[in-house]
Amino acid sequence: MRKYIIKGGNPLYGKIEVSGSKNAALAILPAVILCDQECIVEGVPKIKDVGIMIELLRLLGAKISTIAGDESRLRIDPTKINTCRLTGKRATELAGEMRASYYLLGALMGRFGEAEVPSPGGCSFCFRPMDQHVKVFRALGGTCDDITEENWQDPVIIEKVERTKEKVTIAFGTPSVGATMNAILAAVKSNGKTVIKQAAKEPHVVDLANFLAIMGANIIGAGTDTIIIHGVEYLRGATYTIIPDQIEAGTYMAAVAATSGAVTLTNVIPQHLDSIIEKFIDIGVSITEYSDSIYIERKASETFKGCKITTEAHPGFPTDMQSQFAAMLTSAVGESEIVEHVWQQRAAYVRQLKKMGANAEILDKIVIKIKPMEKGKKLQGAKLNALDLRAGAAIVIAGLIAEGTTEIGHVDIIERGYENMVAKLSKLGANIKVVECDICDDIVDIDDQ
Numbered sequence: 156m157r158k159y160i161i162k163g164g165n166p167l168y169g170k171i172e173v174s175g176s177k178n179a180a181l182a183i184l185p186a187v188i189l190c191d192q193e194c195i196v197e198g199v200p201k202i203k204d205v206g207i208m209i210e211l212l213r214l215l216g217a218k219i220s221t222i223a224g225d226e227s228r229l230r231i232d233p234t235k236i237n238t239c240r241l242t243g244k245r246a247t248e249l250a251g252e253m254r255a256s257y258y259l260l261g262a263l264m265g266r267f268g269e270a271e272v273p274s275p276g277g278c279s280f281c282f283r284p285m286d287q288h289v290k291v292f293r294a295l296g297g298t299c300d301d302i303t304e305e306n307w308q309d310p311v312i313i314e315k316v317e318r319t320k321e322k323v324t325i326a327f328g329t330p331s332v333g334a335t336m337n338a339i340l341a342a343v344k345s346n347g348k349t350v351i352k353q354a355a356k357e358p359h360v361v362d363l364a365n366f367l368a369i370m371g372a373n374i375i376g377a378g379t380d381t382i383i384i385h386g387v388e389y390l391r392g393a394t395y396t397i398i399p400d401q402i403e404a405g406t407y408m409a410a411v412a413a414t415s416g417a418v419t420l421t422n423v424i425p426q427h428l429d430s431i432i433e434k435f436i437d438i439g440v441s442i443t444e445y446s447d448s449i450y451i452e453r454k455a456s457e458t459f460k461g462c463k464i465t466t467e468a469h470p471g472f473p474t475d476m477q478s479q480f481a482a483m484l485t486s487a488v489g490e491s492e493i494v495e496h497v498w499q500q501r502a503a504y505v506r507q508l509k510k511m512g513a514n515a516e517i518l519d520k521i522v523i524k525i526k527p528m529e530k531g532k533k534l535q536g537a538k539l540n541a542l543d544l545r546a547g548a549a550i551v552i553a554g555l556i557a558e559g560t561t562e563i564g565h566v567d568i569i570e571r572g573y574e575n576m577v578a579k580l581s582k583l584g585a586n587i588k589v590v591e592c593d594i595c596d597d598i599v600d601i602d603d604q
C-alpha cells in the first residue's frame with residue numbers, strides 16, 4: 156500500500172503536459188478487437204485502468220507491445236483473438252476493478268455477434284445502471300439478461316441472435332457515454348444501418364468514432380445528438396493518437412486556482428474544456444487559451460468568487476470535475492452551490508472536506524453548499540482515504556491548500572485515472588511525496604468515525 160503525504164501552502168508554477176484521455180483510451184483499446192489488422196495507438200495514458208484493459212485484451216489473445224519502450228505508444232495485434240468469452244478467475248478480478256470493462260461487451264459482440272464478460276466494477280459512488288447497454292445489445296439482435304443491483308456480480312452474457320432488421324434505431328432516454336460507445340462498437344460491423352438518438356456528445360465519444368473511421372468504419376454525426384452508422388465488413392489497421400484528458404487538465408487548473416500560481420498546461424484541446432474554463436472565468440481566475448495549451452494564473456494577493464454549478468452531459472459542466480471544483484471553492488470569498496445532475500450521489504468527499512475545516516454541507520445527496528471560511532482561517536491537514544478517483548483528486552487539492560500535513564491513503568484509486576500525479580505536482584512546486592506503507596490503518600475512513 157502507498158499513501159501521499161502533502162504539506163500544503165505552496166503555490167504552483169511551471170509547465171506540465173496533460174496525458175491522453177482515460178475515458179477515450181478505455182474505449183479505443185477494446186475497439187481494436189474489431190480491426191482485421193494490427194493497429195498502433197499513441198497518447199495512451201500510463202494509468203492503472205489502462206493496464207487492466209491491456210491485461211484483459213491479452214487474456215482474450217491480443218498481442219500488445221510498447222513501441223521503443225514507450226508505454227504511451229502501443230502496437231496491438233487483435234488477429235489472434237479467437238474467443239468472445241472472457242472467463243476465469245483473473246478476468247473476473249480484473250473486469251471487476253473498473254467500469255470500462257463493459258466496452259469489451261460491445262467490441263466482442265461487434266466482432267463475434269456474441270460475448271461474455273465478467274461483471275464490470277469501477278468507482279462505487281452510487282449504483283450505476285446498465286439498462287441502456289442492454290437496450291443496445293438487444294436492439295442489435297443479441298439476447299441479454301437485465302443487469303440489476305441483485306445480479307450485478309454475475310457475468311454479462313450476450314447470446315448470438317442474427318440481426319434481422321435492415322435499419323435499427325436506438326433511442327436513449329438519458330445520454331449515456333458508455334451505452335453510446337457500446338452502441339458504436341457493436342454496430343460498426345453489423346449489417347445495415349444503425350441510428351443512435353440522444354447520443355452522448357463527450358469528446359471521448361467523438362474520439363472513438365474518429366479512430367474507427369480511419370479504420371474504414373462509416374459513422375456520421377459523432378458529437379451530435381444523432382449518430383448514424385452503416386455497417387462495414389472489414390476494418391483496416393490504423394495509427395491513431397488519443398485526445399488529451401480534459402478532466403486531468405481541469406483538475407490541475409483547479410489545483411492552481413486553489414493554491415495560487417501560474418501554470419501552462421500543454422497537450423490540451425481548449426474547446427473540450429469550454430464549460431470548465433467558463434467557470435474559472437466566472438470566479439475571476441485568469442485563463443489564456445492557445446491552440447493546444449492553456450495558461451492559468453492566480454496571484455496570491457487575488458481572491459476568487461464562489462459560483463453555481465450544475466453538472467450535465469457534454470457540453471455542460473462535467474460531473475467528473477465537480478469534486479475538484481468543490482475543494483477549490485472552499486477557499487472562495489463567496490458562497491457556492493453545486494448540483495450533481497448526472498449521478499444520484501457523488502458527494503461523500505464533502506464530509507472529508509468538512510473534516511479539514513471546510514464550511515460545506517450536502518443538502519440532499521446531490522446539492523453541495525459551500526460557504527466561505529471564517530476570515531483568516533484555512534483548511535487544516537488531515538488523514539483521509541481516497542474514496543473514488545475524483546473524490547481522491549479533490550482531497551489532493553484540499554491538501555495542497557491546507558495548513559499542515561495531509562496524508563491520503565488508498566491512492567491506487569487516484570492512480571486508476573491520473574498518470575504520475577505526484578511527479579507532475581512536484582514539478583510545479585507542490586510538497587507532495589509517496590510513502591510505502593504496509594497498511595494505511597492509521598487513516599480512519601470518515602464513515603467509520
Ligand code: EPZ
Pocket residue numbers: 178181254255278283284285286287288289329330331332333334355474475496497498499544545572
Ligand atoms: C462515463 O461513465 C465515465 N466513465 C464516467 O467517468 C463519467 O462520470 C460518466 O461517463 C459521465 O460523464 C468512463 O468513461 C469509463 P453514463 P458511464 O452511462 O459511461 C445513467 C470518471 O471519474 N445511465 O454516461 O458509466 C447513469 O445512471 C468516471 O472518470 C442509465 O440510467 O456513465 C447516469 O445518470 C466516473 N442507464 C447517466 O446515465 C445506463 O445503462 C450517465 O451515465 C447507463 C447510464
